Amino acid sequence: MVLVSCRNCHKVFEREDYSDFTCTRCNHKVRHRIKDSLQVSLALTICAILLYIPAMLYPIMEVTKFGITTESTIFEGVISFLEYENYFIAFVIFTASIAIPIIKLAGLIFIFVSIKVNVKMSNSIRVIIFKFIEAIGKWSMIDIYVVALLSSIVQLNEIFNIKGGIAATSFALMVILTMIAAHRFDTRIIWDE
Template identity: 40%
Template sequence: MLVEVSDAPKALHHCPRCHTAVYQRIPDSLARTWAFLLAAMALYIPANLYPILTLVSFGQKNSDTIISGVFSLMGAGQWSIALIVFVASVLVPIVKIVVLLFLVLSVQLKIQWRPDVRTRMYRVTELVGRWSMVDIFMISILIALVKLQALANVDAGPGAAAFAAVVILTMLAAMSFDPRLIWDVLEEETNE
């Protein structure tokens, strides 16, 4: 009999393959992952089309999307920051969406290809995904710094809200995906 002391599930056993703690299954894992993933994919478009921030300086208004912000940073000679923004704000969300899409489809189509590799893909995706918030933190810091000085005005645009939603939704999609589903196909094969 399992008695829960807190909201966090307790480990019942250890995995015979990797020796990590095994927890209870996530209810409706695939349905939840699909819902979060589809919402993230839908919001990824406005996150990249709409301005992520608007700068008003000396009467001139300049709005930047994520990509135009990367190009602006490159034009200003800030190659390292441009690379960080590109990786965290463009590359990571796309790769995370594609990997999660692949994992969910591989489970639903009962693909048996390299479950160990797919499990590692999931773990890396879950770990790396939260670094996409770097862009939102940069905007927050920039707004706070500029508000302290009266020379310019910086405001977050609608793209920032959509981008933050994409990051949060992909994090929720990764958290709701149960990687044990990858291994279930092998269990079904041995039971038949």
């Protein structure tokens, strides 16, 4: 006899073996482990890290004012808010767009590597790190909201116009890929010997 829990409603079943079956409570397909979970999540995280580079180097916003276009990267945005003494906005943008993505990506890579390589750390700490990464995930889209809002409101062509740059696309993709990587990861692998 083995015990298998449904990943959707957490009901625990007593079964003969680890073959797939359908949950009697929520009709979710119950599997012993999600197929290739670690490999897929690791691949998505590496893609997200690669997307983080253009997201930082290229302009996130293009502002056209009286025919003159100025572009600014996320980092330049933080610096200009600091120059205007808007410390709170500078802090929010820095945390949401620069710090949180780095913490998330580094945390995910750390968990994935620590499962394969022998790192002296208790499994419950790994789960806590993972829960933390999942929890802060939703706060890293603030930048995209700002650019999307501004560019939909301010559309006066050559007089005053705001447009999202290349970095906005790569940033949004990076956040989405990180979220899928965290969601696709089967935390039960952490407890496998």
